[in-house]
Amino acid sequence: MDSNAQEGLLTVDLKALEDNYQNLCARLADGSNCGAVVKADAYGLGMERVAPKLYRCGCRDFFVATQAEGEALIPLLPADVRIMVLTGVRDGCEKACAQAGLIPALFTFQQVNNWVKYTQIEGKAAPCAVKVDSGLTRLGMTGADFNKLLSDERLLSAANIQLLFSHLACADEPQRQHNGVQLQNFQQFAAQLRAQSPGVRLSLANSSGIYLGDRYHFDLARPGAALYGVNPKPGQLNPMRAVVNLRVPVIQQRRLHESAYVGYGATQQVAAGSWLAVARAGYADGVLRAQSGRGWGVAGDVKVPMVGRLSMDTCVFDVSGLSSSQRESLVHIELLNRQLKLDEVASYGGTNGYEVLTSLGHRYARCYLDD
Numbered sequence: 524m525d526s527n528a529q530e531g532l533l534t535v536d537l538k539a540l541e542d543n544y545q546n547l548c549a550r551l552a553d554g555s556n557c558g559a560v561v562k563a564d565a566y567g568l569g570m571e572r573v574a575p576k577l578y579r580c581g582c583r584d585f586f587v588a589t590q591a592e593g594e595a596l597i598p599l600l601p602a603d604v605r606i607m608v609l610t611g612v613r614d615g616c617e618k619a620c621a622q623a624g625l626i627p628a629l630f631t632f633q634q635v636n637n638w639v640k641y642t643q644i645e646g647k648a649a650p651c652a653v654k655v656d657s658g659l660t661r662l663g664m665t666g667a668d669f670n671k672l673l674s675d676e677r678l679l680s681a682a683n684i685q686l687l688f689s690h691l692a693c694a695d696e697p698q699r700q701h702n703g704v705q706l707q708n709f710q711q712f713a714a715q716l717r718a719q720s721p722g723v724r725l726s727l728a729n730s731s732g733i734y735l736g737d738r739y740h741f742d743l744a745r746p747g748a749a750l751y752g753v754n755p756k757p758g759q760l761n762p763m764r765a766v767v768n769l770r771v772p773v774i775q776q777r778r779l780h781e782s783a784y785v786g787y788g789a790t791q792q793v794a795a796g797s798w799l800a801v802a803r804a805g806y807a808d809g810v811l812r813a814q815s816g817r818g819w820g821v822a823g824d825v826k827v828p829m830v831g832r833l834s835m836d837t838c839v840f841d842v843s844g845l846s847s848s849q850r851e852s853l854v855h856i857e858l859l860n861r862q863l864k865l866d867e868v869a870s871y872g873g874t875n876g877y878e879v880l881t882s883l884g885h886r887y888a889r890c891y892l893d894d
């Protein structure tokens with residue numbers, strides 16, 4: 524066994540990823556395509572394996588966060604894809620970005636101006652995307668900047684805008700009026716731009732946005748989290764399959780002869796007679812420290828509680844609930860599986876599934892399941 528495997532095993536089920544992608548495709552309105560967000564190393568699961576798999580599923584529109592991520596993605600995929608960079612292009616990097624064939628999301632008038640200035644060949648700039656602020660108030664072109672762009676016909680005709688998009692603030696809360704407000708704002712931006720550049724594609728929905736209904740789908744959806752198993756409909760049954768399984772080795776078991784405090788800070792006392800199992804994974808491996816005293820693992824098929832504070836490299840479970848034969852055969856504990864889902868683990872750590880995934884450490888062996 525390689526030494527990493529002894530340190531835990533992160534299994535990524537590419538078949539489940541495929542099912543999730545197809546499931547989202549099937550939800551989209553006619554004429555709407557499904558892209559994929561593979562930023563942050565495909566939310567920690569490994570862009571190198573995830574992106575080619577999504578390509579084989581039919582995906583042709585990929586989104587990354589940074590130019591460096593885009594440059595790393597290019598050699599992984601055939602040439603007939605579009606790679607959009609969600610945080611755009613830094614000043615001075617326009618030419619390199621265009622030469623690499625990446626499509627930056629531009630979010631100020633000045634950026635569009637620079638893009639045309641530095642990438643234009645024979646009156647036409649390299650392809651770009653424009654991101655508008657419909658109500659997230661993060662990146663995104665303001666209405667004022669957008670109007671300035673629309674009124675500059677020369678710039679607009681040179682700009683080669685292929686995609687207009689915006690991002691929803693609370694798509695995972697379908698009852699919020701803010702979703703409708705953003706939809707309307709986006710429709711206005713879109714109508715204005717399309718009046719002058721009819722070929723521009725439109726995109727609004729992330730994973731949860733897909734579940735807000737057809738009106739949110741436009742030409743292209745941009746799911747990330749749901750592909751990787753995060754529930755796009757919090758509080759309801761998760762329509763996505765689990766993609767990640769994480770198992771970590773048990774490196775010590777012991778019975779307490781007297782009651783004892785477990786872990787740093789001596790925050791939690793465990794009764795005499797309890798059985799404890801120490802697992803080789805801690806917060807440096809993405810096992811969120813915030814779930815100290817609240818988290819769970821699965822031993823065999825028994826849910827076992829974490830006790831005391833999590834450390835950097837280890838965490839401790841109370842396995843008193845196991846039978847003696849179950850304890851004897853206990854070699855690993857699962858921290859993410861079908862029984863212990865991403866969103867549940869996230870809730871113990873006071874966060875969301877996105878953070879659980881992107882925190883996954885690099886000390887595990889990784890195994891990719893595919894046909």
Ligand SMILES: *Cc1c(COP(=O)(O)O)cnc(C)c1O
Binds near residue numbers: 562745
């Ligand atoms: C990360 C991101 C997405 C993907 O969102 P999910 O909620 O993971 O589906 C889509 N669009 C933008 C602009 C993003 O930054």
